Amino acid sequence: MPEVIYNLFVYTDGKIVTDLGFVQYNIVEDGSDEKKIEFLRARALLDHGGAYKAKVVSPEINLESYYSKHRLGTALAMFEEFFQLVNAPPDPLFAMTVVENGEVKISYSYTGSTLDLSDKTAGFVDYLVHYTSENRIDFGQMFEDDYFKAIKLLFNNGFLVSSAKLLMVFVDTVAFVEFGDEQGSFVKWLDAYTSLSSIDLEASELWEFRNGVLHMSNLHSRRVLSGKVQRLVPCVNLGATLFDKVRNEKQFDLLSLIEIIVTGVGKWVETYNVDSLKLEKFVERYDTVISDARKAYRPVAI
Numbered sequence: 001m002p003e004v005i006y007n008l009f010v011y012t013d014g015k016i017v018t019d020l021g022f023v024q025y026n027i028v029e030d031g032s033d034e035k036k037i038e039f040l041r042a043r044a045l046l047d048h049g050g051a052y053k054a055k056v057v058s059p060e061i062n063l064e065s066y067y068s069k070h071r072l073g074t075a076l077a078m079f080e081e082f083f084q085l086v087n088a089p090p091d092p093l094f095a096m097t098v099v100e101n102g103e104v105k106i107s108y109s110y111t112g113s114t115l116d117l118s119d120k121t122a123g124f125v126d127y128l129v130h131y132t133s134e135n136r137i138d139f140g141q142m143f144e145d146d147y148f149k150a151i152k153l154l155f156n157n158g159f160l161v162s163s164a165k166l167l168m169v170f171v172d173t174v175a176f177v178e179f180g181d182e183q184g185s186f187v188k189w190l191d192a193y194t195s196l197s198s199i200d201l202e203a204s205e206l207w208e209f210r211n212g213v214l215h216m217s218n219l220h221s222r223r224v225l226s227g228k229v230q231r232l233v234p235c236v237n238l239g240a241t242l243f244d245k246v247r248n249e250k251q252f253d254l255l256s257l258i259e260i261i262v263t264g265v266g267k268w269v270e271t272y273n274v275d276s277l278k279l280e281k282f283v284e285r286y287d288t289v290i291s292d293a294r295k296a297y298r299p300v301a302i
Helices: 033-047 063-072 075-085 139-158 160-179 184-194 203-216 255-276 276-284
Strands: 003-012 015-029 050-055 093-100 103-110 231-235 242-243 249-253
Touching: 003 033, 003 063, 003 075, 015 075, 033 093, 050 075, 050 139, 050 231, 063 184, 063 276, 075 093, 093 184, 103 242, 139 160, 139 255, 160 184, 160 231, 160 255, 184 203, 184 255, 203 231, 231 255, 249 255
Parallel strands: 003 093, 231 249
Antiparallel strands: 003 015, 015 050, 093 103, 242 249
C-alpha cells in the first residue's frame, strides 16, 4: 500500500506569512524516512510554484511568530485544514519549507521535530534547549540566570542603585514579553501580577522611579519634578515604607520590592500553564532578549 507524504510550503513576503501550500506524493517503494525527506526537500525547488495554495487571512502570522511555532513544534497545526481536506493520517511524514518572495529557503525546512535555530557561531545559547526538560520550560531558573543572579550579586555587595536599575530592566523585559511594545506595559504588568500595595507603593510611582534611575541615574522624572508623583528612594532594612511629606518622597525597602516582583513572576508564569498559545508569543519575543547567561560560545570582541 503506497504511503502518502507531503511537501508543505509557507509563503512569506519577509514580514508576514501570506499563503500556505502543499503537494502530496504517493510513495510505493520502501525506504527510510530520511530518504523520503531528502526527496521532498529536493522536490521543494520545483513544487513550490505549483502547490495547492490558500491565503492566510486571520489571524495574521508574522515571520517571527512562525519561527517560534517551529521552535515549539507547533507549526504543523497551521496545515490542519489541508490535512482534513485530503484525509491525511494523524502523524503525516512531511517537509515544511519557507518560500520568501519566491525564493525557496531549504535551510529552513522543517520535518517534525522542533527546529533548532541555535547558532553557536553567533555566540548565543538556545535557552529552549538549555532550560526545557520533560516538555516544560524552567522559567524560574532561566530568569534566575538571566537577571536575578546579577540583581542579588549587586544588592549583596552594596551596589543598590545598580541592583535597582537591573530590577527595572527586568520588569521592562517581562512587560514586553507579556504585552509587546505597548505603551503602559510596565505599569500594566505590575498591576496584573504584583501586590505593591503591601509596601505602600503604586505601579505608576515605580514607573517614574524607573524613568529617572534608568535614563539619568537620578530620582527625578518629569512628573516627580512637577510634584504630580512622589519621589521614591530605595533603602535597605527599612521595614515599612516611610513617607516624608516635606520632601514629597517615599523611602521603600528595595529587598522587599525584589521579593514582591519575584512572587509576581511566579504568578505570571502560571498563566502559561493554562494558556499554551501564550508560549508561542513568549518564544517570539524572548528570542530577541540577550543576557550574560546566554552569550557565549566565543569571546565577544570589545
